[in-house]
Amino acid sequence: MRDRETKRSRTDLYASVLEVLIRYPEGGKITRISYGVGVPIDRLRTIIENLCNYGLARKLTDGEQVYYFATPRGLEFLDTYWKMKGFFEIFGDKQP
Amino acid sequence: MSDIHVRRGETAVLDRVEGELTVGPNARIEASNGKSVVVTGGAHFEGVHFEGSAEVNCDLECTSLECHRGQLEVNGNLTVHKRLRVGHSVQVKGLITAEDIDVGGIIKAGAISCCRIRVGGRADIKSTFEASSVEVGGKISAGVVKLGDLNVGGEAEVGGGSITGHIRVGGKFISKASLEFGELLVYGKGFLPANCKGHRLSTFGKICVDGNLICDYIQVGGTVEVLGDCHAERIEVGGKFAVSGSLFVSDRLEGFGATEIAGDFEGANLRVGGKFQASKIIVKVEADVSGKVETKQGLKAKQLNVRSGTQIDGTLIGERVEIGKSPDLSYGAWGSTWPTKWAMMGGKVQDIYARQVLMGTMCKAARIFADTVNLEQGCTVEQVTYTKELKADFGVAICQPPQKVTNLPPAPF
Numbered sequence: 001m002r003d004r005e006t007k008r009s010r011t012d013l014y015a016s017v018l019e020v021l022i023r024y025p026e027g028g029k030i031t032r033i034s035y036g037v038g039v040p041i042d043r044l045r046t047i048i049e050n051l052c053n054y055g056l057a058r059k060l061t062d063g064e065q066v067y068y069f070a071t072p073r074g075l076e077f078l079d080t081y082w083k084m085k086g087f088f089e090i091f092g093d094k095q096p
Numbered sequence: 097m098s099d100i101h102v103r104r105g106e107t108a109v110l111d112r113v114e115g116e117l118t119v120g121p122n123a124r125i126e127a128s129n130g131k132s133v134v135v136t137g138g139a140h141f142e143g144v145h146f147e148g149s150a151e152v153n154c155d156l157e158c159t160s161l162e163c164h165r166g167q168l169e170v171n172g173n174l175t176v177h178k179r180l181r182v183g184h185s186v187q188v189k190g191l192i193t194a195e196d197i198d199v200g201g202i203i204k205a206g207a208i209s210c211c212r213i214r215v216g217g218r219a220d221i222k223s224t225f226e227a228s229s230v231e232v233g234g235k236i237s238a239g240v241v242k243l244g245d246l247n248v249g250g251e252a253e254v255g256g257g258s259i260t261g262h263i264r265v266g267g268k269f270i271s272k273a274s275l276e277f278g279e280l281l282v283y284g285k286g287f288l289p290a291n292c293k294g295h296r297l298s299t300f301g302k303i304c305v306d307g308n309l310i311c312d313y314i315q316v317g318g319t320v321e322v323l324g325d326c327h328a329e330r331i332e333v334g335g336k337f338a339v340s341g342s343l344f345v346s347d348r349l350e351g352f353g354a355t356e357i358a359g360d361f362e363g364a365n366l367r368v369g370g371k372f373q374a375s376k377i378i379v380k381v382e383a384d385v386s387g388k389v390e391t392k393q394g395l396k397a398k399q400l401n402v403r404s405g406t407q408i409d410g411t412l413i414g415e416r417v418e419i420g421k422s423p424d425l426s427y428g429a430w431g432s433t434w435p436t437k438w439a440m441m442g443g444k445v446q447d448i449y450a451r452q453v454l455m456g457t458m459c460k461a462a463r464i465f466a467d468t469v470n471l472e473q474g475c476t477v478e479q480v481t482y483t484k485e486l487k488a489d490f491g492v493a494i495c496q497p498p499q500k501v502t503n504l505p506p507a508p509f
Contacts (some may be wrong), residue, residue, distance in 0.1 A: 015266075016234070016250070019233045019249025019250070020216045020217075020233035023231045023232075023233050028216075032183060032200040033216065035183065035184050035202075035217055036200055036201060036215075036216020036233045036234065037217070037234075038201075038234070078266075081266075083300045085266075085283060085284050086282075086299065086300035086301030086302075086317070086318050087300065087301075087318070089301040089302050089318070090319050
């Protein structure tokens with residue numbers, strides 16, 4: 001059973017995916033990313049497609065293998081995400 | 097024994113494997129000697145290859161280990177001389193010793209000793225954890241640690257020890273026992289116990305220290321609370337910095353947020369642009385203050401510059417004290433414009449003990465005890481006691497007649 005207190009928002013999920021992606025500078029495979037994020041592959045595909053559309057992640061096809069990378073914009077998003085989370089922590093607000 | 101293949105669902109009793117060990121899904125490995133299985137080989141040796149979930153009911157030693165799918169469970173110690181690579185999850189009851197660990201999902205272990213570890217999801221280590229580089233996407237929980245760099249996306253909980261390199265935690269960082277750290281950056285929430293020692297501490301969120309703290313450089317972007325004394329070399333406060341004991345800064349404190357010290361502040365240099373509270377402030381070299389400074393006993397500095405619009409509660413003591421001569425720091429670039437200068441003119445202080453006192457336009461003070469006193473236009477002072485010289489411009493109001501004396505009364509501290 002998960003020990004997560006609250007359900008992760010879409011932004012939390014985007015950040016979690018990017019946190020896993022930055023740990024694979026050589027490119028992350030979808031299965032590995034799903035193990036890391038704790039999200040089923042079908043759901044992860046939608047999330048990661050969105051990240052690619054927003055320019056936060058990048059997809060690279062090498063033959064049959066598909067690898068995903070975090071982009072510099074993705075790193076910028078992560079930095080801003082954690083900073084904003086920090087501010088919400090101080091203000092005592094819940095993340096919107 | 098040469099290469100061995102344990103088929104799906106089978107139980108193999110092994111001792112020493114001279115070659116490659118391939119294990120099918122849901123298979124089980126047991127030791128014939130009841131203790132351990134050693135997989136060793138020659139130049140073409142590849143190590144142990146698990147095809148799916150498997151259980152090892154003994155210690156396992158090999159050169160490298162790979163498990164692509166499912167969960168690998170080792171009910172003993174796991175020693176991998178080179179690389180341990182697990183796609184999904186691995187659970188080891190004892191100690192994992194490896195050079196390089198790469199786990200996609202979850203790793204659970206009694207203890208870990210490795211050079212580099214990368215975990216996509218979560219790492220749970222019950223007792224000691226030694227590594228030079230740790231990368232975890234989700235959450236890490238460990239006992240006493242001895243780490244180099246620690247980079248965690250979500251949460252990190254350690255049982256004290258030392259993390260000598262860079263620590264970057266996105267969410268929450270907790271140390272349950274005294275920690276020696278290098279550079280700690282927490283974006284979210286952080287808890288440190290008493291008697292922690294570090295090189296650099298910075299936060300955008302909130303860090304609580306449950307006792308005394310020694311840290312060379314503290315950078316407060318969010319909130320830092322120290323429930324004890326704090327010793328530092330340099331401090332920058334952009335958010336809120338609260339110390340329930342005393343604060344000692346060997347070089348400089350720059351505060352543009354709120355700094356609240358229940359005890360005394362002692363430092364070499366002080367530059368304040370926001371709110372600063374302390375029982376007593378002693379600055380060895382220079383204090384440059386603006387905004388609001390509240391003290392119970394007063395502020396002592398060799399050179400004291402109180403900027404325009406500043407309000408200070410408590411006695412001021414120094415060799416040279418300048419009030420309201422330079423613009424308020426909190427106005428930034430606007431400080432040089434005339435409307436702003438007009439809006440922030442003056443300053444309000446209480447008693448001043450100094451050799452030289454210079455008061456700018458429209459400033460207010462209670463009593464001044466100094467060798468030389470220079471009061472500019474529109475100043476209001478209750479009482480002036482001096483030994484050498486008093487200069488007062490047009491429109492200066494001194495409530496009681498100024499007194500020239502041979503000796504000044506001693507400063508309170």
